[in-house]
Amino acid sequence: MSGHTNRERGMWSILILVVVLYALIPVAWITSLSLKTSDQLSDKKFYSGVSFDNYDVIFSDDTFIAALINSLGIAGIATLISIVLAAMAAYALARLNFAGKAVILSGALAVAMFPPISIVGSLFDMWRSIGLYDTWLGLIIPYMTFTLPLAIYTLSAFFREIPWELEQAAQIDGATPFQAFRKIIVPLAAPGVFTAAILVFIFAWNDFIFANTLTSTDAARTVPAALAFFTGASQFEQPIGAVSAAAVVVTIPIIIMVLIFQRRIVAGLTAGAVKG
Amino acid sequence: MEAGQVAAPVAAAPKRKKVTDRAKAERKLGWLLCAPAVIAMLIVTGYPIGYAVYLSLQKYDLRFPDDKEFVGFSNYADVLTSTTWWTDVATTLIITVASVAIELVLGMLIALVMHRAIFGRGPVRAAVLIPYGIVTVVAAFAWRYAFDPASGFVAGLPLISDSAAPLTERGGSLLVIVMTEVWKTTPFMALLLLAGLSLVPDELHEAAKVDGASALQRFYSITLPLMRPAILVALLFRTLDAFRIFDSAFILTGGANGTETVSILGYNVLINRVNLGLGSAVSILIFICVILIATFFVKALGTSTAQQRGET
Numbered sequence: 263m264s265g266h267t268n269r270e271r272g273m274w275s276i277l278i279l280v281v282v283l284y285a286l287i288p289v290a291w292i293t294s295l296s297l298k299t300s301d302q303l304s305d306k307k308f309y310s311g312v313s314f315d316n317y318d319v320i321f322s323d324d325t326f327i328a329a330l331i332n333s334l335g336i337a338g339i340a341t342l343i344s345i346v347l348a349a350m351a352a353y354a355l356a357r358l359n360f361a362g363k364a365v366i367l368s369g370a371l372a373v374a375m376f377p378p379i380s381i382v383g384s385l386f387d388m389w390r391s392i393g394l395y396d397t398w399l400g401l402i403i404p405y406m407t408f409t410l411p412l413a414i415y416t417l418s419a420f421f422r423e424i425p426w427e428l429e430q431a432a433q434i435d436g437a438t439p440f441q442a443f444r445k446i447i448v449p450l451a452a453p454g455v456f457t458a459a460i461l462v463f464i465f466a467w468n469d470f471i472f473a474n475t476l477t478s479t480d481a482a483r484t485v486p487a488a489l490a491f492f493t494g495a496s497q498f499e500q501p502i503g504a505v506s507a508a509a510v511v512v513t514i515p516i517i518i519m520v521l522i523f524q525r526r527i528v529a530g531l532t533a534g535a536v537k538g
Numbered sequence: 539m540e541a542g543q544v545a546a547p548v549a550a551a552p553k554r555k556k557v558t559d560r561a562k563a564e565r566k567l568g569w570l571l572c573a574p575a576v577i578a579m580l581i582v583t584g585y586p587i588g589y590a591v592y593l594s595l596q597k598y599d600l601r602f603p604d605d606k607e608f609v610g611f612s613n614y615a616d617v618l619t620s621t622t623w624w625t626d627v628a629t630t631l632i633i634t635v636a637s638v639a640i641e642l643v644l645g646m647l648i649a650l651v652m653h654r655a656i657f658g659r660g661p662v663r664a665a666v667l668i669p670y671g672i673v674t675v676v677a678a679f680a681w682r683y684a685f686d687p688a689s690g691f692v693a694g695l696p697l698i699s700d701s702a703a704p705l706t707e708r709g710g711s712l713l714v715i716v717m718t719e720v721w722k723t724t725p726f727m728a729l730l731l732l733a734g735l736s737l738v739p740d741e742l743h744e745a746a747k748v749d750g751a752s753a754l755q756r757f758y759s760i761t762l763p764l765m766r767p768a769i770l771v772a773l774l775f776r777t778l779d780a781f782r783i784f785d786s787a788f789i790l791t792g793g794a795n796g797t798e799t800v801s802i803l804g805y806n807v808l809i810n811r812v813n814l815g816l817g818s819a820v821s822i823l824i825f826i827c828v829i830l831i832a833t834f835f836v837k838a839l840g841t842s843t844a845q846q847r848g849e850t
Contacts, residue, residue, distance in 0.1 A: 270656070277651050278658040285665040288680035288721065289672070291691060295683055306694035351575035359561070360568035366576060373579050375832055377782045379801040380825040381586035383808040383818045384593060388586070406582045410575055439567070468673050470785040471801070475809050486675040490789060502683055509676040520671040521664055528663060531726070532733035 289513070296506035303502055316507035326508055328480035329488035333512070336398050336484060337466035340405040345459050348413030349451070353443065355414070356421035367418075374411035381407070382475045389476060396477045401484070404472045409462045416461055416530045420454025457526040460519055467516065485512045587825065593818035600812035613819035622803065623820070627827075630799040632712060633787070634780040637719040641776060642769070644720065645727030652728070653735045670725040678789035681718045685710075708796040715797060718786045723779065727772050734768025735761070766842045774835035778828055800824050 294308045296317070302310040320326045355363055385404055386395070394400035424447065432442040473487035483491070485508065492505055520527060597609045617623050652662055669677065687693045687703045694700070704710025738761055746756045762769075784801040787793065793802040804824060808817030 274651075274656055274658065278655070278662055281648055281651060281662050282665040284721075285668050285725075288677060288684060289668060291684050292676065292680040295689070304689045306689070306691050308691065347575040347578055350571040354568040354571035358564050358568040358571075360565035362565075362569065366572055369576070370579065372832075373583050375778045375828060376583055376587075377778075377801065377821075377824050377828050379782065379784065379804040380590060380821040380828075381583065382805070383814050383821055384586040384589035386808065387593065387814055388589065403582055404586075406578055410579050410582075414575060464671055470673075470675050470788070471805070474788075475805065486673055486785070489675055489679065502686075502689055505679055506683065509673075509679055513672055513676055516671040516673070517668055520667045524664055524667055527667065528729055528732075531729050 289517075292506045292509050292513075295502060296510045298503060300503060316503040317511075319504050320508045320511065323504075325480055325483075325488060325492075326485075329483055329485045330511070332398070332480075332482055333467060333484040333486075336401050336405070336482070337463050339398070340402045340409050340466045341459050341463045343402070344406060344409035344413045344462055345417075345455060348410055348417050348458070349455060351414050352417035352421050353447070355418040356424075357426060367414075370411040370414045373407060374415070376407055378404070378407070378471045382471065385472075386475055396479055396482050398482050400476050401469075401472055401482060404476070405466050405469060408469075409466055412465060413458050413462050416458040417454060420458065420530065421451060423454075424450050453526065454530075457523060457530045460523055460527065461530055464516060464520075467512075587822075590818045590821050590825075593814050594822050596815045598813075598815035598818075600814060609815070613816050614823070616816060617819050617823060622798075623800075623823075625796070626798050626800050626803045629712075629797060630781060630783065630801075633715055633719065633783055633799065634777060636712075637716045637723075637780050638773065638776050640716065640720050641724045641727045642773065644724045645731050645772070648724065648728035649731035649735055652732050666725040666728055668725075669722050672722070674722060674785040675789055677722050678718055678786040681714060681721070681786075682790050685714055705791060706795065711791045711795045711797045715783075715787050715790055718790065719780060719783065722786070723776060727776055730772040730775070731765070731768060734765040734772075737768070738764045767839060770835060770839045770842060774832065774839070777831055777835065781828060781831060782824075800827070 290308060294310075295303065297312050297314070298305075298310055299313045299315055302313075351366070354360070355367060381404065385400075389395035389397075389400045394403070426447075428446050428450070429442045432446045433439065437445065468486070469484070470486040470490070473482075473484040474490060477483040477487060489505055489508055492501060492508070594613055595608060595610060596606055597613075598606045648662070648666060652659055652666075655662065682705065684690045685692050685702075685704050687701055692698060693702050702710075704714050742760050742764075743756055746760055751759070782801055783799050784805065787797055787799050787802060788805075791797045793799070793806065798806075800820070801824065804817060804820045807813050807820055811817070
């Protein structure tokens with residue numbers, strides 16, 4: 263690696279700079295919009311001072327606060343349920359030998375490729391008649407269609423990397439299979455489970471189509487749906503500043519999580535796709 | 539001779555029985571642990587899709603719920619003979635093909651940068667993960683505001699007209715939709731390709747280098763063929779995802795200026811016109827398209843891995 267000339271280093275620097283800029287421009291733009299006052303909104307500049315007016319507006323807006331709570335609650339519960347169910351399945355898929363394993367894995371893959379629009383109409387009709395329309399549960403259930411397969415794939419990829427001899431050692435020492443699972447494997451698997459949970463949460467947090475079609479009020483409307491509704495409501499004066507501030511608020515936690523756990527997230531994203 | 543032949547199976551029998559018992563117990567535990575997830579997936583997808591098939595065979599408009607009746611395949615006939623459906627299929631295909639093709643090239647470049655980076659791998663990985671983590675609706679708003687002639691920085695850039703408003707006409711809108719899609723999902727493509735790249739043995743490159751192959755030659759005759767399965771998997775994921783495009787197109791144009799995708803059409807018929815019969819027919823047709831695309835890629839993947847196994 264010592265043979266690299268200054269010219270090569272220069273070229274790499276430019277390439278890296280291009281990639282980083284490409285990724286950051288829209289984020290920088292929406293952040294800069296959120297920090298502008300209403301007079302500055304049309305100045306087309308990336309920096310025109312810092313004003314928190316827009317943040318004051320959204321945090322004194324009950325609709326946004328409600329949407330934030332709905333998003334956190336719904337995505338959180340959906341993540342919890344799918345991680346618990348998927349962890350059990352992924353343990354079996356990674357560890358045990360039984361007929362039907364391939365069927366389960368390809369079934370999960372098929373479910374992951376399912377177009378959400380295909381079930382939106384039936385859910386809309388069913389939820390209205392059984393009272394799940396515009397409720398948390400009414401969103402958590404359809405979220406399982408994409409959170410479960412994702413969790414099963416990433417978790418079984420992570421579980422294959424676990425040193426299973428330890429479990430056998432525990433069983434030789436007299437532990438039952440369940441004890442060996444709970445006391446030895448669960449602590450070893452925790453980092454992988456945590457990563458899978460972050461990925462699943464990001465997906466659930468991102469959903470727009472179900473939230474947009476299966477909710478109608480502050481009772482269950484999540485942030486992405488609330489953002490779209492926000493603009494639709496006032497066609498004449500587009501609340502660009504407020505939408506931008508809300509967008510930044512929902513983006514920051516995800517960016518922080520992604521940056522802290524980037525190595526594991528990359529491992530989780532690729533392991534599932536390549537080895538599965 | 540005869541005794542030996544009889545003795546062998548007798549000796550083997552108890553051993554085999556033990557194995558089957560253990561295998562049986564393992565299978566039982568396996569299914570027990572998988573059952574909750576499998577049942578949940580079946581209920582949350584199987585039941586609604588079955589119900590959608592049922593609805594698609596009914597005349598069922600929520601504005602006139604009492605007129606509900608079985609009409610066979612007439613909803614499908616209505617959809618398939620309408621120009622809207624075929625225009626929207628064409629629009630969706632344009633967006634899908636354009637964005638997946640650009641993503642493949644850009645994703646490959648980024649993957650190569652990350653793979654061969656002599657420094658700065660960390661910042662690139664971090665930067666690349668940011669678009670991946672961002673909510674699609676937020677990304678779409680960011681681009682919409684960037685291209686808005688009144689407030690966006692794009693109209694202020696040199697070489698671009700100050701009154702450029704791409705989101706008010708078809709070509710411009712499609713361009714911005716594809717750009718948003720590319721920006722948001724290239725990281726995923728790059729990461730999948732990076733994983734494929736790391737499976738290409740370095741020795742092959744070294745050997746080819748010794749034989750005098752240029753970097754480009756090595757890329758075409760070593761990297762690309764060995765990465766074929768990884769590329770196909772990435773294409774499969776991204777093509778299906780792009781074909782379902784809803785969020786970004788909905789925020790950017792709402793389907794205006796001839797940018798209505800099939801998912802937006804389904805949404806409009808189901809939710810705005812509350813025509814659940816006709817809308818379900820659209821939904822099921824989209825589902826069939828997705829199955830066709832998936833089958834195509836899975837077949838291609840099957841032949842490609844079979845070829846590779848034959849070669850090695």
